[in-house]
Amino acid sequence: MKKKGMVLMEAVLYVTLFVIGIVILGNLGLSLMRASRETSLTNTLSSAGPMAMNRILLSIRDANYLDIVNSKFSATSGVLALITEDASEAATTTKFFASSSVLYIQQIVTAGDPSNPQGDHTGGHHDACNTNNDCNANFPVCCSVPSHGPEKLCETNAHHGAICGLGVAPTTTPIVAITPPNISVLKFGLTNNSATNSKSVSVEFLLGIKSGRGTTTVPYYSSAVLRGSY
Numbered sequence: 001m002k003k004k005g006m007v008l009m010e011a012v013l014y015v016t017l018f019v020i021g022i023v024i025l026g027n028l029g030l031s032l033m034r035a036s037r038e039t040s041l042t043n044t045l046s047s048a049g050p051m052a053m054n055r056i057l058l059s060i061r062d063a064n065y066l067d068i069v070n071s072k073f074s075a076t077s078g079v080l081a082l083i084t085e086d087a088s089e090a091a092t093t094t095k096f097f098a099s100s101s102v103l104y105i106q107q108i109v110t111a112g113d114p115s116n117p118q119g120d121h122t123g124g125h126h127d128a129c130n131t132n133n134d135c136n137a138n139f140p141v142c143c144s145v146p147s148h149g150p151e152k153l154c155e156t157n158a159h160h161g162a163i164c165g166l167g168v169a170p171t172t173t174p175i176v177a178i179t180p181p182n183i184s185v186l187k188f189g190l191t192n193n194s195a196t197n198s199k200s201v202s203v204e205f206l207l208g209i210k211s212g213r214g215t216t217t218v219p220y221y222s223s224a225v226l227r228g229s230y
Contacts, residue, residue, distance in 0.1 A: 078190030
């Protein structure tokens with residue numbers, strides 16, 4: 001009986017040690033899985049920020065001028081609208097904005113007039129307005145175009161029609177997200193530095209991602225000059 005009791009105690013001890021080992025290994029495995037997931041989330045956050053910032057800075061550098069009317073310069077919820085013109089003066093408006101914690105880009109393209117080169121301010125695609133700001137049937141609207149300075153010009157539909165409120169049907173591209181859906185844009189701030197000689201825009205946003213330890217946030221800040229305006 002005594003020998004059988006010792007065997008039973010040893011069996012209980014072995015089972016207990018086995019269970020303890022399984023629990024330790026299980027907890028270690030869970031810890032490694034959590035650490036791997038945390039690392040993956042951090043890497044996603046670290047790559048998403050620079051990619052979004054580079055996309056915005058590239059558009060700023062290519063732009064001819066800011067679309068002040070459709071831009072909103074704010075410390076937390078800005079909207080950036082940039083206008084770029086090609087040789088035929090087709091205008092592309094590139095818009096960046098945050099909605100539902102995601103950063104988006106959208107482009108609106110207005111056709112230019114390839115038969116009239118850029119810079120022909122009289123007799124071609126537009127004429128100078130007279131002293132009463134009147135125009136004629138060929139050039140129906142007297143309008144200020146930021147890329148041409150303070151001078152008011154009589155514009156046609158094919159040339160700056162959208163800017164001057166004429167009946168041009170622009171082409172609008174689909175809205176595309178430039179940040180992943182699992183990352184939250186907590187702030188999208190914009191500063192217009194064009195009052196200075198630099199004609200630049202400062203961009204600041206805060207990205208966050210949720211994990212088992214809470215929300216990890218990373219701020220991003222940079223600025224760029226509108227090179228197309230020179």
